[in-house]
Amino acid sequence: MNKTSFRRIKNDTYKLGLILLTIISTVPFLLILFFVIKNGIAVINWEFLTSLPKPIGENGGGIINGLIGTGILIIIATIIAIPIGIITGVYLAEYPNNLLSNSVRIVSEIFQGVPSIVVGIIAYFWLVKPMGHFSALSGSFALALILLPMIIKSTEEMVKLVPADIKEASLSLGVPYYRSILKVIIPASLSGILTGALTGIARISGETAPLLFTAFGDSFFNINIFKPISSLPLLIFNYSISPYQAWWAKAWGISFLIVIFILILNILTRILYKKI
Amino acid sequence: MKLKLLNDKVFKNILIITTSIVLLIGVAFFITLILESTSSISKFGFKFFTSTDWDPVFEKFGALPFIVGTLLTSFLSLLIAFPFTFAIMVVLGEYFTKGFISEVLRYLTELISSIPSVVIGLWGLFFLVPAVRFFQITFGLQPYGVGIFTASLLLAFMIIPYAASIAKDAMRLVPKDLKEAAYSLGATRWEVIKQVMIPYSRSGIVAGILLALGRALGETMTVTMVIGNSHFIPKNLFSPGNTIASVIANEFTEATGDLYLSSLIYLALVLFLITALINLLGKYILKKIQINH
Numbered sequence: 001m002n003k004t005s006f007r008r009i010k011n012d013t014y015k016l017g018l019i020l021l022t023i024i025s026t027v028p029f030l031l032i033l034f035f036v037i038k039n040g041i042a043v044i045n046w047e048f049l050t051s052l053p054k055p056i057g058e059n060g061g062g063i064i065n066g067l068i069g070t071g072i073l074i075i076i077a078t079i080i081a082i083p084i085g086i087i088t089g090v091y092l093a094e095y096p097n098n099l100l101s102n103s104v105r106i107v108s109e110i111f112q113g114v115p116s117i118v119v120g121i122i123a124y125f126w127l128v129k130p131m132g133h134f135s136a137l138s139g140s141f142a143l144a145l146i147l148l149p150m151i152i153k154s155t156e157e158m159v160k161l162v163p164a165d166i167k168e169a170s171l172s173l174g175v176p177y178y179r180s181i182l183k184v185i186i187p188a189s190l191s192g193i194l195t196g197a198l199t200g201i202a203r204i205s206g207e208t209a210p211l212l213f214t215a216f217g218d219s220f221f222n223i224n225i226f227k228p229i230s231s232l233p234l235l236i237f238n239y240s241i242s243p244y245q246a247w248w249a250k251a252w253g254i255s256f257l258i259v260i261f262i263l264i265l266n267i268l269t270r271i272l273y274k275k276i
Numbered sequence: 277m278k279l280k281l282l283n284d285k286v287f288k289n290i291l292i293i294t295t296s297i298v299l300l301i302g303v304a305f306f307i308t309l310i311l312e313s314t315s316s317i318s319k320f321g322f323k324f325f326t327s328t329d330w331d332p333v334f335e336k337f338g339a340l341p342f343i344v345g346t347l348l349t350s351f352l353s354l355l356i357a358f359p360f361t362f363a364i365m366v367v368l369g370e371y372f373t374k375g376f377i378s379e380v381l382r383y384l385t386e387l388i389s390s391i392p393s394v395v396i397g398l399w400g401l402f403f404l405v406p407a408v409r410f411f412q413i414t415f416g417l418q419p420y421g422v423g424i425f426t427a428s429l430l431l432a433f434m435i436i437p438y439a440a441s442i443a444k445d446a447m448r449l450v451p452k453d454l455k456e457a458a459y460s461l462g463a464t465r466w467e468v469i470k471q472v473m474i475p476y477s478r479s480g481i482v483a484g485i486l487l488a489l490g491r492a493l494g495e496t497m498t499v500t501m502v503i504g505n506s507h508f509i510p511k512n513l514f515s516p517g518n519t520i521a522s523v524i525a526n527e528f529t530e531a532t533g534d535l536y537l538s539s540l541i542y543l544a545l546v547l548f549l550i551t552a553l554i555n556l557l558g559k560y561i562l563k564k565i566q567i568n569h
Contacts, residue, residue, distance in 0.1 A: 011464035021363030029388045032399045087294040107302030113555030115494025178287030206392020209496040233394045240398045255395045
């Protein structure tokens with residue numbers, strides 16, 4: 001009897017301890033959220049969102065260059081990665097076991113784990129060096145390389161989930177293969193593919209390392225994709241390691257914007273995911 | 277009829293060509309890293325990894341301090357992360373597999389992994405660094421604040437949800453009859469977890485740890501912001517240091533001279549090979565588990 005109650009106590013202690021550890025592990029997250037909201041909200045106002053940064057010593061100024069830069073970087077990266085990713089994903093799902101698909105699957109898996117800074121180096125040698133200067137395009141390319149494997153993977157998995165009967169029904173009605181894919185298979189898996197794309201976009205919207213030697217940053221208003229461009233994560237990095245308190249405050253403000261943006265994408269993803 | 281056939285052919289060609297482009301990008305990626313690091317590889321060879329001199333002025337480059345820094349931060353962060361990862365794995369994999377608490381926890385861990393590393397670095401810089409400095413002053417250590425330990429703490433926080441979500445999935449795959457067999461013999465829930473579930477999901481747990489290690493090795497921004505960027509081998513866990521990723525982030529745009537740049541690419545190549553290997557191994561284990569079920 002004594003031994004049984006000891007085992008029971010041990011059982012309860014472990015359960016309590018593990019739950020406690022789990023709760024503790026979320027504390028840093030709540031602290032980060034608290035700091036970002038507390039320090040971020042104080043900075044956000046109309047001027048912060050709509051004007052260019054001012055030199056240190058002058059009050060005010062904003063981050064419109066970073067907002068527009070991040071927007072452009074994400075849009076171009078998405079335009080590059082989504083078509084290639086979806087087509088490759090469809091190929092992998094339709095021809096799962098030949099030499100090409102097996103090797104592309106390995107490449108895609110390696111890419112998912114490549115440190116993003118290494119991707120930045122590649123974009124530097126492929127685009128920045130030949131062009132002779134940093135550019136938004138090279139930054140977008142780096143982000144696209146990070147986004148691509150995520151879209152390939154979610155497309156492949158989603159297309160595989162579409163029941164074979166649906167495709168066969170379409171083919172048996174005499175619909176050509178390419179139309180069956182475009183009009184039946186892809187629409188059937190679209191919300192899953194979109195979920196993958198949104199998760200990927202949320203991830204690249206916060207990427208900093210690959211932009212260090214590609215987009216580089218710029219403190220003026222710029223929409224030319226062949227010129228260096230600023231981005232919100234780059235601004236956070238530059239401001240936070242600067243010695244000026246006024247810039248630290250800006251770094252918090254930008255973090256607030258990015259975290260909100262990512263939270264919204266997260267919620268959208270959840271809504272889409274529930275539909276599948 | 278002929279037109280349709282042509283279209284199917286064209287469509288298939290588009291699929292093949294696009295997929296081949298992805299393959300080509302992957303191969304060219306690797307080749308670029310090798311080509312661009314050639315001059316450093318041929319000059320320093322294997323001595324690159326044993327020399328501690330990193331001196332751009334005299335063009336002497338040895339990577340040992342950065343390799344030590346990378347290994348220290350990664351393994352220390354794994355060590356710190358382990359008890360928490362284990363706890364989340366058991367809590368989400370067995371205690372609360374469904375319901376409100378499980379949903380909230382799952383959502384929280386998902387959110388943690390979606391916070392950009394630069395934001396985590398910012399928090400580290402203005403909260404964790406002063407906190408660590410306070411402890412160092414209290415215990416009479418040199419009050420750097422920044423350093424290997426601070427970076428490892430942040431890394432640990434970042435890899436916990438990633439490792440835990442993989443390990444938890446493995447735990448949920450444990451067949452019901454196995455668990456029920458143990459219960460019917462009179463085992464408590466903890467005994468079932470310890471003696472049935474953990475041994476059964478061992479390979480999934482290993483895969484989670486491996487993939488988390490891959491992340492920790494390559495994480496750049498957070499580490500760069502709080503590690504202190506020193507070019508010497510850290511004397512203890514609280515000293516400032518540098519990792520492979522952080523030294524690349526700091527010096528790439530300033531690298532004047534071909535040998536300097538090429539040495540940085542050499543570092544990137546090493547990082548790429550190690551993370552690729554670890555990732556493939558982790559994914560391979562996961563695939564094997566999936567096939568078994």
